[in-house]
Amino acid sequence: MADPFEVRMRFSAQLQHLNASVVSLQKAASYALKYKDMDEDLHSCILEQLERTNMNTRANIMFFIEHFMEMAWKENHTNYIDMLQRDIIRVVDAVAPDNESGAANVKVVRLVLQNLQVKRFLDAHVVTDIEEVLKERETSAHDAGLSSPVVDDHDLGEMPPSQAIPHPGRPTAPRLDKRQVEQRIEEDRERHKRLRESIWHVPDRQTEIDRLWEETSDLGDDDHLMGREEFLAREQAIAQQCPHYTPRTLDGLYGREGREANGRGDN
Structure with missing residues (x-):
């Protein structure tokens, strides 16, 4: 039997080094499913890393959660899905907190929540309630110093974090250095590319054939x-x-x- 402390440390390290690639997301998700008997402990790792890491890593973990929930559903391990539904408010607060750094992650959270709702991992009324909170936290990409995830490339990183305009009454957050800004830009571009590719993706070939058959008129x-x-x-x-x-x-x-x-x- 694997040592619980070692499993926890390895999974935390994978979360800390997540990037925008599908391989990175699949590797961490597969590891968590491999040790699903420790699901409660590994779920707590996700929450801890969301609250400890920088803004870029929080965004990557948010996208990981969507990928992870889909894999957990296919593996018929619904405990992870139940725990996400239970702690979704805590997840959102960690990824997009009410400060300048969190503002740049609002679109990340909104996109992932919409996808989770479409895949029926979250109820529509829950997503609607969270959306109302996100509207209050959302600022422009110029205010946050970064834009994400669905924007034109020429808008990315247009204003460095050092020039972000503080909002009265809004908690301040540590500024991101130039390397983190450049990393976020590259990861957003990678995600944009995958979003464009997904437009042409047909999840079920037989379903697509049946659709074409129904839409084609009789000879x-x-x-x-x-x-x-x-x-x-x-x-x-x-x-x-x-x-x-x-x-x-x-x-x-x-x-x-x-x-x-x-x-x-x-x-």
Whole structure:
């Protein structure tokens, strides 16, 4: 049996070194599912790292949570999902706290919550209530010094954190250094690329085939007529370009109707 303290330390280290790549997210999620008998302890690791790490890591952990919940559902280990639902407010407060650094993570939280709702890991009324809180915390990307996650690349990092404008009554947060700003920009770009790729992703090939079948109209006489006309037009075009080409007929392709359409009939 694995040592609980070692498992906890290894999982915490993986969370601290998360990045925007899918491989990084899958590795940490697989590790947590491997030791699912310690699920309560590993879930507490997620909460602790959210409250201890910098803004970039908090954003990465938020995206990890979405990926992790999907893998846990496929593995039929719903304890992790139940614990997320129980502590979702604490998660949101950690990722997007009510200060300048948290403001740049508001869009991250909003995007992940919407995805969790679509995947039915969170109830719609819970997401709606959290959205009302996020509206109060949201400021522009210029105020926060960073933008994330769905914005144009030319907007990223347009204003350095040192020029962020403080808000009266809003708690201040430690400024991010230049390296962290550049890291966030690169990770946001990686996530943007995956979002664009996901537009063309078909999760279930058979489902897509069934959808196309339902949306396609039944084959009728007009379709046969159009097919014959296109066939004859193609043969004529090829014959005009190549004097040695012998145009094919519709014999064997459309039966008697095809031969009649080709001007031959049954002789």
